[in-house]
Amino acid sequence: MPTEKLQVGLKEWATVCEAHALGRQMILLRKGGISESVGGFEIEHRQFLFFPTYLHQNLDMLKASKHAGFRKSAEEPAEVKISTAGVITDIIQLLSREQADAINDQHIWSSPLIDMRFNYRPKNPLYLLLVRSYRLSESHTICSTPEYAGCKSWVPLAQPIDTSGAVAVLDDEAFEHRRQEIINKLKV
Secondary structure, three states: OOOOOOEEEEEEHHHHHHHHHHHOOOEEEEEEOOOOEEOOOOOOEEEEEEEEOOOOOOHEEEEEHHOOOOOOOOOOOOOEEEEEEEEEEEEEEEEEEEHHHHHHHHHEEEEHHHHHHHHHHOOOOOEEEEEEEEEEEEEEEOOHHHHHHHOOOOEEEEEEEEOOOOEEOOHHHHHHHHHHHHHHHHHH
C-alpha cells in the first residue's frame, strides 16, 4: 500500500496510466528524459501518483487495441486528473530486445516504441519497473502549472494527495502471479 499521503507524480502517457488503472499493464520502461540527471532516469521515489500526460502520446507507438479512445493533444490540459497511485516493487535492467519481446503480452506499446526505448541513449541501460497500482478512493483534479511542464519524469505536487482507502487494482494473488510470470519470462 502507498503511504497515506503522496506529493510526487510520475509523468506518463495518459493511455499508459489508464492501462495501469485497469490492471492491463503493470510495467513501466525508463531510461531518462531531457531534464533528468546526467546519468539518466533515477528512481527518486518508489511510491508515486500517476501523472497523466497527453502532449507526447503517439498513436503509432501503441498496439492497435489501444487506438480506440486515443486522445492526441498539441498541449497539456489545464487540469490533471489524478486517480491512481503506484508502488515500484522491482527494478530490472533489460539487457536485450529479446527480453522485451518475451513480455509483449504484458504491455500496450508497439514494437517501434520498444525499439525507440532501446535505441535512445544506447549507452544508458533500459530499466523495467514492476509497479503495483492502486485506485484512489476518489480522483483529485489539480491545475496544471508551469512547474509541472517539460520533459521530466518526477513532478513535486503543490499539495499532498490523500491515498488512504486506495484499493489495489490487482489483488495480492493476481499481482504476484503476473509479477512472477514477467520475471520468469525475462529469465532474471
